[in-house]
Each structure stands twice: as structure tokens, then as C-alpha cells.
Amino acid sequence: QKEVEQDPGPLSVPEGAIVSLNCTYSNSAFQYFMWYRQYSRKGPELLMYTYSSGNKEDGRFTAQVDKSSKYISLFIRDSQPSDSATYLCAMSAPGSNYKLTFGKGTLLTVNP
């Protein structure tokens, strides 16, 4: 079993839909949780960053962390065609020298 599991999709939704992306993990030492967005033929870029459990909201994006269930989510409200990309979850543990463990990514397409 990999440390981080993420459904690769693909996920296709109409414009305006609410999108839910998820990852599960097995390492209880993970404390830092991130979502990266990767456009085609580009490098990943940080979208959301959360420390420990709880919610964080930034515009149309909300990140949730449930450490008791070892489950993290990214919600996108009012999805736009420009949100079409691969979304990767990433996590790290304290003392890991900022080493990130990534999920495989979920390919999202938002159709106009």
C-alpha cells in the first residue's frame, strides 16, 4: 500500500459544478498537507497549504483535513474551464527535511 492514495480519475464536470477531490494516507506522522495544481506540460504549483486538521478557504477553493480518518479533501466551487488540470495532494511530516510525499494526481476537466 502506498503512503498516499489518490483516485487518478479522470473527472469530467460541467462548468459551475462543485468538485470534490480526495486523498487518503497511512502515515500518521504527516502534519503538513498541500494541494498542487499542474497544467498540461507545466510543473506543479502550490494551490493550498494546511497544517494539521481543519479547514482552509481561499476564494473558490476549500481544503479540509481529517487526521482521525487520515483523509484530506479539496473542494472547488463554481468550477471554471480554467480549473481543468491535474490536482496532486502532497504531505510531509515534521523533521522530514521538507520532503513531500505526493499522490498520483487526479485529472479534472471542466466543460464549458
Next chain:
Amino acid sequence: DARVTQTPRDKVTEMGQEVTMRCQPILGHNTVFWYRQTMMQGLELLAYFRNRAPLDDSGMPKDRFSAEMPDATLATLKIQPSEPRDSAVYFCASTRDSNNEQFFGPGTRLTVL
């Protein structure tokens, strides 16, 4: 604006040839990571450096891969000899010591025939 740069962007080579990929981290970033991305495995960490010293290269096939930081502005990843299974996109990322956010370069798309 500050960004990680990588060269070449694309590389096509034949099996057995040496491949060298280069990365210029963001100025002031002291931790540099090399990743490989494939459809099957996703993003895998190959090696990383702090203050130019290798911290962990356990993700790298030691017999053919080598990573170095000759100076603070240049990181290199070398494959010798290359094999078709090395075909992937190789990313470099950098970060400041006190920050979990990694900034990724555009990647080098390697095809080994």
C-alpha cells in the same frame, strides 16, 4: 519574477547515451529536489540537497543516475547509460529552509528510444 529554470525542455536520445539535465533554483533557496513523473508511478522523489549537500538520494537508481550541485545556482541530474524505462518528465524544485512550499521548474521531458 523568480522561478526555477530547467534545461533542456525536451530531450530525445538513444538507449545507452548519456543525458544531463540542469536546474537553476530560485535565488536564495537552499533546498533543491529532483523528481521524476510518469503516468504509472506519478511524482517520485529521486534526490534532494540542502546547502548543496546531498540529503537523500535513496529514490535514485545508483548504478546509472547521479545528482550534483556544483554551486548554489546549478543542480545537475545525469543518467549514464540511459534506458527506455528512464523516459519520463524530470522536475526540479526548490524551497527556502523554513518553508514547505516547493517551487517547481517546467520539467525536462526525456524520451529514450
